[in-house]
């Protein structure tokens with residue numbers, strides 16, 4: 001580890017650090033000015049600041065209901081973000097009056113209510129394929145190595161809860177409420193809430209209560225049970241808070257940030273021994289990054305992370 005005595009040699013070795021600049025992966029979909037030129041119909045994708053991508057649910061007239069296009073566009077969007085070296089952190093929010101009203105009840109008929117197949121086995125097989133595809137819509141958020149901050153205002157219903165539980169950091173406004181609504185439309189939530197919510201809020205009793213009764217949970221309870229980490233008075237304040245937080249994350253080493261997300265997700269699903277083993281294998285490569293020496297040197301020189309330039313990842 002770096003000490004004050006070996007710092008001079010660190011400085012020398014840093015001069016040879018390769019700095020790799022890659023072109024943006026989003027040239028056709030995002031302007032540097034932050035205007036969305038996204039080809040998606042249900043999502044708006046912009047870059048509000050360096051290294052920060054903003055993905056917005058963008059069907060405000062339908063209360064951001066999750067249409068068939070949404071379920072596949074999310075996968076394309078997050079797969080692009082995952083390999084976009086210009087993006088280090090994502091903010092996810094909803095346009096208009098509220099975050100989301102959940103699955104599009106008008107648009108779900110053909111996929112879910114009238115699945116194709118010549119007999120029961122084939123119908124079941126097709127339904128399984130549909131459900132698995134819908135699950136991927138939110139799993140891509142978790143698989144994306146860039147941290148995702150979700151900012152919820154107003155209602156977050158049904159599929160909205162599935163979505164936010166796959167995100168890394170949850171913020172909301174005072175007027176936000178959350179509803180595991182699926183039982184009310186005759187189904188067991190099947191795209192992530194039942195699997196992820198127990199890990200997010202800890203209390204299995206509360207999860208069962210919410211999922212079995214579909215009662216609304218308001219922002220104060222969401223904060224006290226740990227579903228969200230911060231509550232803001234209104235959307236404007238929340239988006240400013242999200243942007244500030246994203247700026248803090250984007251300023252850190254992307255090697256450290258992405259390794260932290262990946263290992264947090266891995267450790268959630270594995271025991272301590274397995275998690276430590278995975279971590280050791282992860283860091284036996286990642287500790288060789290130049291970012292470690294750059295960051296350590298900056299810390300000793302009492303510089304903040306924003307004063308250090310890290311190569312793109």
Ligand SMILES: CCC/C=C/C=C/C(=O)SCCNC(=O)CCNC(=O)[C@H](O)C(C)(C)COP(=O)(O)OP(=O)(O)OC[C@H]1O[C@@H](n2cnc3c(N)ncnc32)[C@H](O)[C@@H]1OP(=O)(O)O
Nearest residue numbers: 061062063065101102103104105106134158159181182191
């Ligand atoms: C394998 C599948 C896995 C996924 C499962 C997911 C399940 C779920 O998500 S269950 C939850 C389903 N959602 C709902 O039950 C919510 C229904 N909507 C509402 O309760 C209200 O719209 C809401 C409280 C969200 C907002 O009320 P507000 O008064 O502000 O707006 P409205 O006048 O009701 O709606 C405005 C237009 O939006 C359309 N719309 C709203 N929600 C949906 C929706 N979920 N699906 C389709 N369309 C929706 C509404 O019809 C209005 O349209 P228009 O009449 O054309 O103006």
